[in-house]
Amino acid sequence: MTDGEKDIAASADAAGWTIEEHSYHPAREPLGGTQYCIGNGYMGLRGSYEELGTKDVQGLFVAGVFHRRLRKQFCRADTFCRKQYIFDEEAMTTPEEICEIQNLPDPLFVQMQVHDRPFRLWDGELLEYRRRLDLRTGELVRTVRRDDGEGRITRFEFRRFCGMDRRHLIMQRICVTPENHDAVLAFRSGIDAGLNDTCEDTIHEEAEDGFTLRSTLPSTGVSVFQAVRHRILADGRPADPAWSRGERLRRHTASTRLEVAKGETVVLEKSCALYSSRDPDLDDPAEAAVELADRAAAEGYDAAFGSHAEAWRRLWRETDIRIENGPDDQRMIRFAIFHLIIASPHPDSSVSIAAKSLSGYGYGGCVFWDDDINLAPFYQWALPEYARSHHRYRTRMLDAAREYAQSEGREGARYPWQSSVSGHEHAPVSINCSRTQIHVVPDVAHSIFRYAATSGDREFLYRHGLEAAVESSRYMMQRLVRHEAEDRYEIHGVGGPDEYHPITNNNAYTNWTTAEVLLRTADALDALRAEDADRARELEARLQLRDGEPARWREAGQKMFRPVDETTGLIPQCDGFFDLQDDWERVGSDWGGPGAEYHRCKGIKQPDVILLLTLFPEQFERRHWVANWDYYERFILHGSSLSPSIHALAAAKIGLVQRARYYFRLAGSFDFEDYNNDSEAGIHIGNCGGLWQAAIYGFAGLELRGDTLYFDPHLPEEWGAISFRLHFRGQAVDAAVRSGGVEIRADESNPAPVRIGGFGRTDEVRAGETKELTGHAS
Incomplete structure (x- = not known):
């Protein structure tokens, strides 16, 4: 068993709610910072140690708090590959000002001394070490027993959580017990601002038991206020020690000393409230921080934790997936769901979920297309109000997307x-695919339409989403190439999700998603005209919709080149793909992995065609799934975290259940095995969304067929059942899926029946009813 497998192995908690480690090694600190990250959507707090200030381990990230910097763009065709295939670099948009997420001062900082000797994990003899993340409540607990080398044994317990009910709050508790000696204990606690040089920090307010730090980002003018308060308990009773203020190496601290009798437990409770000047509807963020920190300190850790845990209980009621007889798989899917919950900035729609969420600095806190394809389904089915915020982010960024198109003359x-x-x-x-992966444009619109279909939120579609779909359709129409002889439309010079083939003609994924968006946009405009003619006229006037424009989209969608070999069932990833070399020989040295001269090798970083099948399952027969799986799986290199989970989904749909479970477990352990050697930079949040899809779309076999929730399950032999809750057009259902049947219970508050299907049958389930469909999977 590898170290990663040991970390995710079943603990004493058989229900699969904890992630644990039982040994300490300093080399694992950066990776542990990611694996034991906690948060609440407003902020993410890495799993660093309170007593150790360590670069690349410490991290506090707040949604939307970015700094700006200038980055000189490198845009030269400096290799043979780029000289052969690169587009005109002089014509490319080359923004030099970029935004990167800010690593804020660390409020966890606490240094301790016992008998004037600093507490450090590597000093003396480590008798016990345990770190546990409770996924059920988002609480991180660390227990240490240590012999200082002179026979004096002291026990330390560290606890922390980011408030889920009050998302501006961090609570921290440290318990120290000298087990066999009387001790003199010293705490030096505060905020460590010394690990970044992009903030200007000043003390804004001081109190007897703490202070407020103001950190300002000169590049954006945003200020962040962190108010900290301390409380000391001795054997459960409040103590009132004297505190002294200090600052060294930009560590702003409050210090105290006290004597502790043998066997007595001293508790340091620390509350930190954080607000920023960008928080909406807030006149004075500093005052808000002080007020919350004072209130939380007066309540104490246990009381604050109680309301926080209740908020988590409500979230898990909507989102949990329960796997019968699969403890390791259970833990993996709950770990993924935990991170999906704490990644969402809802209700703030001015920001979205970064590729590393709020768990690290990877990719500068930027958003990619996997927000729309890998992440969105979880929120659409489990937390639709969160999904609305995420899609609203895309529509709020529409003007910037228009500017991007205009910069290209489109x-x-x-x-x-x-x-x-x-x-x-x-x-x-310098990343070739960054300018050719225009599939992100139809991805955004496709996800908006999928949200409207699952939620029934036509108000959002007509008020916000349709405008983005119209502008996306207009852009993609200008990327089409008319093939007169064949009476069809093509798209040239683009790449799909597979970054190892960034410049191709007729990429299947891009052609397919574009065609579907063009058709659905035209249909949505027709539907709006039928439902609300005045609103349709207002939208058409505002967007200056031209006569016949939707009809041209419909024609282009219908005539888009979407080749399928009906003899073999194969879909070519792009023109000429089947003629490429099969081997992995590295024939170039450019960025992009094996077969770096892209058009010569079939090595695939992540799936294009397989992902396409999962987006539009209703358009393909089983033979298409099988043929393309058999062909493309041979060439997948899983160079992206987005790859294994989609393969798990597809394999389950086909009925290759053990192969699906292999990929499911590969995806589930991705950040514990550090599969791509970059997990220390943050969680691969797109992988978490893909794992959810593998469980629900793959093993449980959920498909939305018109207005029917249809199930075609293929469960691993080890699993007895998989149970979960879905939200569908304002109604909630609880599903329990087994290999030979599915049981659906409609929530008692549902206003209308829900249509369900499976095993060749359909039925309706009304509020409070339970219906069962049984049979054999296809």
Whole structure:
């Protein structure tokens, strides 16, 4: 068993709610910072140790708090590959000002001394070490027993959580017990601002038991206020020691000393409240921080934890997936769901979920297309109000997407491959695929239509979403190439999700998603005209919709080149793909992995065609799934965290259950095995969303067929059942899926029946009813 497998192995908690480690090694600190990250959507707090200030381990990130910097773009065709295939670099948009997420001063900082000797994990003899993340409540607990080398044994317990009911609050508790000696104990606690040089920090307010730190980002003018308060308990009773203020190496602290009798437990409780000047509807963020920190300190850790845990209980009621007889798989899916919950900035729609969420600095806190394809389904089905916020982010960035299109001399809207709070392209020009993966444009519109279909939120579609779909359609129409002889439309010079083939013609994924968006946009406009003619006229006037424009979209969608070999069932990833070399020989040295001269090798970083099948399952027969799985799986290199989970989904749909479970477990352990050697920079949040899809779309076999929730399950032999809750057009259902049947219970508050299907049958389930469908999976 590898170290990663040991960390995620079943603990004493058989229900699969904890992630644990039982040994300490300093080399694992950066990776542990990611694995034991906690948060609440407003903020993410890495799993660093209170007593150790360590670069790349410590991290506090707040949604939307970014700094700006200038980055000189490198845009030269410096290799043979780029000289052969690169587009005109002089014509490329080359933004030099980018936004990167800010690592804020660390409020966890606490240094301790016992008998004037600092507490450090590597000093003396470590008798016991245990670190546990409770996924049920988002509480991180660390227990240490240590012999100082002179026979004096002291026990330390550290606890922390980021408030889920009050999302501006961090609570921290440290318990120290000298087990066999009387001790003199010293605490030096505060905020460590010394690990970044982009903040200007000043003390804004001082109190007897703490202070407020103001950190200002000169590049943006945003100020963050962190108010900390301390409380000491001795054997459960409040103590009132004297505190002294200090500052060294930009560590702003309050210090105290006290004597502790053998066997007595001293508790340091620390509350930290954080607000920023960008928080909406807030006149004085400093005052808000002080008020919350004071209130939390008066309540104490246990009381604050109680209301926080209740908020988590409500979230898990809507989102939990329960796997019968699969403890390791259970823990993996709950770990993924935990991170999906704490990644969402809802209700703030001015920001979205970064590729590393709020768990690390990777990718500068930027948003990619996997927000729309890998992450969105979880929120659409489990937390639809969160999904609305995420799609609203995309529509709020529409003006920036229009600017991007205009910079190319095109109309409509081009959503960037990599962006942040500004909505502008942040990807380096030197990454070839960053300028050719225009599939992000139809991805955004496709996800909006999927949200409207699952939620029934036509108000959002007509008020916000349809405008983005119209502008996306306009942009994609200008990327089409008319093939007169074949009476069809093509798309040239683009790449799909597979970054190892960035410049191709007729990428299947891009052609397919574009065609579907063009058709659905035209249909949505027709539906709006039928439902609300006045509103349709207002939208058409505001967008200056031209006569016949939707009809041209419909024609282009219908005539889009979407080749399928009906003899073999194969879909070519792009023109000429089947003629490429099969082997992995590295024939170039450019960025992009094996077969770096892209058009010569079939090595795939992540799936294009397989992902396409999962987006539009209703359009393909089983033979298409099987043929393309058999062909493309041979060439997948899993160079992206987005790859294994989609393969798990597809394998389960086909009925290759053990292969699906292999990929499910690969995806589930991705950040524990550090599969891509970059997990220390943050959680691969897109992988978490893909794992949810593998469980629900793959093993449980959920498909939305019109207005029917249809199930075609293929469960691993080890699993007895998989149970979960879905939200569908304002109604909630609880599903329990087994290999030979599905049981659906409709929530008692549902206003209308829900149509369900499976095993060749359909039925309706009304409020409070339970219906069962049984049979054999297809």
